[in-house]
Amino acid sequence: MRIGVITFPGSLDDVDAARAVRLAGAEPVSLWHGDHDLKDVDAVVLPGGFSYGDYLRAGAIAARSPLMADVVAAAHGGLPVLGICNGFQVLCEAGLLPGALTRNSHLHFRNRDQGLLVERADTAWTTSFEQGQRIVVPVKNGEGRYVAADADLDRLEGEGRVVVRYVDGNPNGSSRDIAGVTSADGRVVGLMPHPEHAVEALTGPSTDGLGFFTSVLTAMVAA
């Protein structure tokens, strides 16, 4: 199993994401934003960071990079894609996920261990969890407030597109405590918290994050 990790100018967590992929038992493959080459990977991770310095809007410029055109086309064909933090922002800007992420309501950068409720355990990236399971992974963002029009939020909730929701406190003012959402087909998932920072007892608050990366291996075997 080969899982690509895209590096954009300003990506910070691509190495951690690649490490999480390796710990999950897959082969991480480095992808470069400026190429038109997905290197035949079986899934793609868009890591956290500050691509293009968050200029214009977080993720806006990266979403228009050459490789993202290939990611969008492949995602429409069913390629599993996970966007973490800045990667989630890129996926929203690229139109693969609904809604937008903007400045935290309290204007502070928030970095802490965060409780999450897994509401969908049947997406390509969450089958290792149980529906209703509570997990803890770090959150660290300044522009992580998930927003969309009320009608769109109602529709998302109605379609069960909320994958993870903040519990024990909302770190950024996100609408309806939404921490992560999925595409209609459950293959594309984006979330603000960082599962790749919770994969080893030595460095993380838990190893709960590993489940995102092991899930996609199961999804690919099943496919």
Next chain:
Amino acid sequence: MSQVVVDVVLKPEISDPQGQAVLGALGRLGHTGVRSVRQGKHFVLEVDGEPDEAELRQIAETLLANPVIEDVELHLPARTTD
């Protein structure tokens, strides 16, 4: 060459904590008559020849603004210079 201005602001229903922070500072400075501040972005584009309104609208609505959360206003020049 002509100059086109694009203004982008958050939609009214999207809360603007930056604008609220500016409003708070104004209050501390004694400007108590300001009731609300909405912060936005102002883009100045210089384009070759006559501006193509359809193309500029596409630029404004697909890159300069995120239509999920932002409204955009396009200001085409009243006259051109060259």
